[in-house]
Amino acid sequence: MKTIHKMYEHLNWANQRILETLQNVEDENQQTKNLFAHILYAEQVWITRLEGADSSQLPIWLEGDIAVCARLIKQNEEKFKTLLSEITNTDLDHLKSYTNSKGLEFKSSIRDILTHVVLHGQYHRGQINSRLRIDGIEPINLDFITFVR
Template sequence: MLQQPYALYDYHVWANQRIFNHLEQLPEEVFHAEVTSVFPSVARTFGHLYRFERLYHSVLAEVPTEEIFPKIPVWTAEAEGVSVDGMRRLFAGTAEQFHDLMERTPDPDQAMTIVHPSYGSLHTCFSDILRHVVNHGTYHRGNVTAMLRQQGYSGVPTDYLFYLVECQESGQ
């Protein structure tokens, strides 16, 4: 059985996939349509999530801060103007990198210190940062649901409980 923070990350991947599956059933313009929200479109929301996930993967992999920040424009460009399928592929690659990192980090409570040039040092552990990634994704999936409703489309349930039910039904 997976350790709890790692299982939560699997929920996060599942929830993103549910939204991508749903978006692929909608007209492509829904993904890029300008709306008044936290971000100007569903695509830009996922672009933000992608950039964030790449950043925090680097943090968890203990890449030095001065090496991470120059990569942000590259990650931003990778997610610009892509289709739903293109975004799905970006997220699949990131999820694979996270899973590889989790395999190499058997102790989710491994202590770590994060140093940010503006916010200083944070003494934390691997699992807290991983939970932060999951929580951040949950927040923005809610934004996506609101954006879809603004455009006249329903969202798709991504609650953790639905994930647990699906896992139980599939025998996972």
């Protein structure tokens, strides 16, 4: 659990750095904001699934709004902290059943879900950095090693 906690500290740090950058960019690219909102909405979906609730009707892709993103970051961080404080090492291999947005049912281990959320966000933050570079903006260093230093 120690590694998972550290990965979520990094996730929150990286989300905050993206938010701060997008708040300070004058010519914001809507596609960049949409990717960022997608990360945060997807986190919300997985939180809901980990809580055992139905996530099938939650949005995954909505137009990005920086004020909404700022609110989602805080909500998701608080909910993940609560969830992670309740999960033990022995819980990690328990399966969670859920239905995706297409109505398909799946079972995944808590470990795999938590890992997916971290990797999914990092993938899309990389896309955001690519779009920032195209727009002439210096990409944000979101490397895990930078975070732990």
